[in-house]
Amino acid sequence: MTTSSPYIGASVKRLEDRRFLTGTGRYIDDVKLPDMAVMAIYRSPHAHARINSIDLAAARAVPGVIDAFCAADIDMDLPVIPLRLAPFDGFERFLQRPIAQDKVRFVGEPVAVVIASDRYIAEDALDLIEVDFAPLPAVTSVDQAASGETLIHEDAGENMGTRYTVGRGDTDDAFSDAPYTRRERFTTNRHGAVPMETRGLIAEFDPDAPLLRLYGATKVNFFNRRHLAAAFDLPEEAVELIETDVGGGFGARGELYPEDYLVPIASRRNGRPVKWIEDRRENLTATNHSRDIVCDLEIATSNDGKILGMRATVQGDMGAYVRTNGGVVASKAAQFLPGPYRVPSFSCDVQFLITNKTPVGTFRGPGRFEANFCRERLLxxxxxxxxxxxxxxxxxxLMEPAELPYRIGELVPGDVNATFDRGNYPSALNQLLDEVGYADWKDRQGEIIDGRAHGLGIACFIESSAAGPPETARVTVAPDGNIEIRTGASSVGQGTETGLAQICADYLAIDIDRINVLHGSTTLVPTGGGTFHSRNTVMAGNAVRMAAEALRTRSIELAALRWNTDAGGLEYRDGAVHRGDDPGSILSLAELAAFARSRGPDEALAADAAFDNEGKLSYSYGAHAALVAVDVATGVIEVKKYVLTEEIGRALNPAMVQGQAVGGLVQGLGGTFLDHMIYDEDGQLLTGSFADYLLPTSTELPEITAIALEESPSEFNPMGFKGAGEGGIVAVAAAVGNAVVHALNAHGIQINDLPITPNRLRAALRATGT
Amino acid sequence: MKPPKFDYFAPDSIESALTLIAEHGDDARYLAGGQSLVPMMNFRVAAPSALIDLNGIATLRGIKVDKNSRLHIGAMTRTREIEMDSTIASANPLLHAAAPHIAHIQIRNRGTIGGSLAHADPAAEMPGIVLACNAEINSIGPAGPRSIAAGDFFEGIYSTALQDGEMITEIVFPPWPAARCWAFQEISRREGDFAMIGIAAWFDLNETGEISAASLTAIGAGDTPLRLPAAEEILSGQPPGDVLFAEAAQAAVNELDPGSDLHASAEYRREVGGVLVERALKTALQREAPGYTA
Incomplete structure (x- = not known):
């Protein structure tokens, strides 16, 4: 089918923005239900302790307190939070239950819950909860965890969540004969998504109906519904997950957490709706952390720099429990270590270590950010x-186009078919080099300008997108001719409504203002895949395309019935069906919708579709460059200019693609310089507020050029899309680290650890006598 | 992050504020801009039984220069007013230059000079500037009004000479000679963050070109803002110049004894403190002699 496309590929203004900018969005805290109570959580102040006793009497006695409970008060088998991704053998020993039973294993773990008429009273009551803890030694590093001296989950008999070796080719052979090898240890800082809007949930639980309605859901609602239904012994259709507007997800939001069980339990116990809004202090300990790996990486090359092999050990600090994201972080770090390069032999020992810290999960570019930093610094x-x-x-x-597609090997256990699809990696790098003026800069590394040392660093990346189950869409024409799209995909603020409306408008050849997009909630469509791995445009976008195409066909069928003619003589164009043998005869979508309804109560002008890429991933790739100026005497670094190229197959909305790249890059600068969850040796989080956990702000932005390339459309979906949500972040630490080292080439320092801070940089320089 | 229950009063005069604080005892606190106290209450680190809000007391606000060229700033004057005030730009350019380093505009719109001094964060700019300028802090409490020299005001981390029930009423800065050389330099993790280390510097030159008076103050370097007397002594009576400034910087490094925290080690603070002393002195001299190049 051919179609004109005034919307696809155009920087259409975001449909969502009117309500966001006028303060009429509906976030979870905007939802207020009759008779609603609020919940607050007593969280463990200890990183590791046995619970001797919990006394809730004083909390219960506070006027305005409706209920207080701990694990012993819950009259159901406490479920474990399931593994959604990378569920490697061994992890089953380290799963979390929604509330601590006999032991706490990280600061922030839920121990008891208060339900009250308002949050102030609830927090007053939390202050009165008395828990007798017997503190245990805290495990706060992967080395300490590996030693096994202190066991966090005694029944497991070890702190190794799981461990495996993956690879391709023969690294022993490659390294034994290699003329050049180098081995380095790298660490990437524990940090997290820290979205502007914290998490929040409202549960309405009527066990008699039965109905559990949970507001504040997002990301993977159908998966979460299935597991919540099982946990509460309900049929799936009795569980409704309702999506609201979301102020940032970045991977962390919308996974199943303890609160997704505790809020429904609270509602069921009290027979009324219960709201919980995560405050920022909770957010920094209760929401998944990420990135925390130690990587020993060794490379072998020929004398002219051709890579012969890489071998590595990746140790992921998992925190105290394995949550829904399983082993994604460390396993993807290992898988992406060879990157877009020709690496004939590779082996990696991957270890997942349990510590007394907040559990980890995915955060934008999980594993990729880490792998790129290690590899690109080493290169x-x-x-x-x-x-x-x-x-x-x-x-x-870099692999040449002729070497693609390339089967990368089973670098994650069970992922035997992983294949880099077609592309032109050197082209993406060369365009970056041109844009940033590399030829001018490469001989000026370390130049002092206005008292500061300047350096330009580059880094290449590749990253995957659009994994997971099929995505669904239903397109319906309302009596007034307006169009409603429903999809199982979620919106976390990234512009999903706009993107899907663009596709639908083009395929139905109508004005985009006629389209309304409803997303995420389990009440909208029978099933859905959800939103992660930069998959919405690929998966939901193609589902909407298929539904719109089916709707055109359906329109023609209905018109044929209406006109009592052969469908073959009819044509769909400009939002209506035209009769070939009578050019004046037109049936609009509104007329066809009315006709459909006139045929019976179950008839409608609507079409459903599901798009399945059968697990064939598209790989976005590209390169980053950072120009930095370093004040050698103070260690203060300014990123003056940043350029990135990212091949995304096809840009649905260039302005939104640009927004993704810039937003990712800025988040990456945070992870490179600022964001850092620091624990002391007792397992206390020292960066537990925004006074000490530092996020980049508008005053930290460099001049940014983000170039989306559309040279290599994906073969795995007819629209050619590749994910565009994570390429902006994944190579930032790599490019910046390289730039700083080049700026300081006169001093011979290396950067192997993140974040890069003035304090650390000065310590490194001081060690060289500078 | 919700505070426990407290009573709230909004008096419109100093007298009624003093009466209220006397009635509500030791657990009552004055509320100025609330940019430190309110977050501390939300974290339940501070739990006053009553807040006596000073924001409605008009006599506590205002900026004026008296006939003796002394600058008077009411305790409840907003940081943003100080930043934007053209009188202060000439009456105390050091204060004027330091103001934009204080947090972000939204916070400066609300935060007050008196609130910052009473809170006494050792890494904050205002305490450092009043100390650098030998300002006087006028206060009133149950024992009546008094004037406290900046050098006697700061006693420790978040700790001052203010007694129970005593409030700052105004800050009085000595006259600022038009030819004074000055500079303010600080290093923070992000723009608007508390200083990891900061230096306020000024000196005056006599008719023969020697330094007749000098002031060097460090913030973020100890439990209070700190003068650097050994470094000041090196400058005193000498003609300014790079060698002298380097000596002063070394003296500062020697006399600084900062602590470590998450953001900077003691070593970083000491070392970079010296760097900033040297840079501040050079910048200060450049203001005097535009042709000067370091």
Whole structure:
């Protein structure tokens, strides 16, 4: 089918923005139900302790307190929070239940719950809860965890969540004969998504109906419904997950957490709706952390810098429990270590270590950000050692178009078919080099301008998108001719409504203002896949396309009935069906919708579709460059200019693609310089408020150029889309780290640890006598 | 992050504020801009039984220069007013230059000079500037009004010479000679964050070109803002210049004894404190002699 496309590929203004900008969005805290009570949670102040006793009497006695309970008061088998992704054998020993029973294992773990008429009273009551803890030694590093001296889950007999080795080719062979090898240890800082809007939930639980309605859901609502239904012994259709507007997800929001069980339990116990809004202090300990890995990476090359092999050990700090994201972070770090390069042999020992910290999960570019930092820093060291220009070294090793598609091997257990799809990696790097003026800069590394040392760093990346189950869409024409799209995909604020409306408007050849998009809630469509892994445009976008195409067909069928003619002589165009043998005869979508309804109560002008890419992932790739100025005497770094290229197959909405790239990049600058969950040796989180947990703000932004490339459309969906949500973040630490090292090339320092801070940089420089 | 219950009063005069604080005892607190106290209450680190809100007391606000060229700033004057005030730009350019470093505009719109001094965060700018300028802090309490020299005011982290029930009424800055050389430098993790280390510097030159008076103050370097007397002593009576400034910076490094925290080690603060002393002195001299190049 051909169609004109005034919307697809255009920077259509976001349909969502009117309500966001006028303060009429409906976030979870805007939802107020009659007779609603609020919930607050007593969280463990200890990283590791046995619970001897819990006394809730004083809390219950506070006027305005409706209920208080702990694990012992809950009259159901406490479910475990399920593994949704990367569910490796062994993890089943480390799953979390919604509330602590005999032990607490991280600061912030729920211990008791108060239900009250308002949050102030609830917090007054929390202050009166008395828990007798017997503190235990805290495990706060992967080395300490590996030693097994202190066991966090005694029944497991170890702190190793699981451990495996993956690889391809023969690394022993490659390294034994290699003329050049180098080994380095890298660490990436524990930090997290920290969305502007914290999590929040409202449960309405009527066990007699039965009905559990949970507001504040997002991301993977159908998966979550299935598991909540099982946990509460309800049929799936008795559980409704309702999506509201969302102020940022970035991977962390919308997973099943303890609160997704505790809020329904509270509602059921009290026979009234219960709301819980995560405050910022809770958010920093209760919502998944991420990124926390230690990576020993070794590389072997020929004398001219051709990579012969890489071998690595990746140790992921999992925190105290394995949550829904399973082993994604460390396993994806391992899988993406070789990156877009020709690496004939690779092996990696991957270890998942349990510690007394907040559990980890995914955060925008999980594993990729970490892997890119380690590999791209090491490549710059190789380039320096072998006296090869860093860009030249990369061009020598990037896979060429003729080498693609490339089966990367089983680098995550069970993922035997992972295949880089077609692309042109050198082209993405070369365009970056042109844009940033690399030829001018490569001989000016370390130049002092206005008292500051300047350096330009580059990094290449590849990352996957659009994994997971099929996505669904239903397109319906209302009596007034307006269109409603319903999808199982969620919106976390990224512009899903606009993107899907663009596709639908083009395929139905109508004005976009006629389209309304409803998303996420389990009440809208029978099933859905959800929103993660940069998949909405690929998965929901193609589902909407298919539904719109089916709707055109359905329109023609209905018109044929209405006109009592052969469908073959009818044509759909400009939002209506036209009769070929009578050019004046037109049936609009509104007329066809009315006709459909006139045929019976169950008739409608509507079409359903599900798009399944059968697990064939599209890989976005590209390159980043950072120009930094370093004040050597104070260690203060300014990123003056940042350029990135990202091949995304096809840009549905270039302005939104740009927004994704810039937003990702800024978040990446946070992870590179600022964001850091710091624990002391007792397992106390020292960065528990925004006074100490530092996020980038508008005053920290460099000049940014983000170039979306559309040279290599995906083969795995007819619209050619690849994910565009994570390419902006994944190579930031790599490019910036390389830039800082180049700026300071006179001083011979290396950057192997994140974040890069003035304090750390000065310590490194001081060690060289600078 | 909700505070426990407290009573709230909004008096419109100093007298009624004093009466209210006397009635409500030791657990009552004055409320100025609320930019530190209210978050502390939300974290339940502070739990006053009553807040006596000073925001409605008009006599506590205002900026004026008296006939002796002394700058008077009412305790409840907003940081943003200080930043934007053209009188202060000439009457105390050091204060004027430091103001934009204080947090962000939204916070400066609400935060007050008196509130910052009474809170006494050792990394905050206002305490450092009043100390650098030998300002006087006028207060009133149950024992009546008094004037406290900035050098006697700061006693420790979040701790001052203010007695129970005593409030700051105004801050009085000595006259600022038009030819004074000055500079303010600080390093923070992000724009608007508390200083990891900051230096306020000024000096005056006599007719023969020697430094006749000098002031060097560090913030973020200890339990209170700190003068650096050894470094000041090196400057005193000497003609300004790079060698002298480097000596002063070294003296500052030697006399600084900062602590470590999440954001900077003691070593960083000491070392960069010296760097900032040297840079501040050079910048200060450049203001005097535009042709000067370091």
């Amino acid at each position: 710059d060291m190789v380039a320096a050692d072998l006296n090869i220009d860093p860009a030249e070294l990369r061009l020598r090793n």
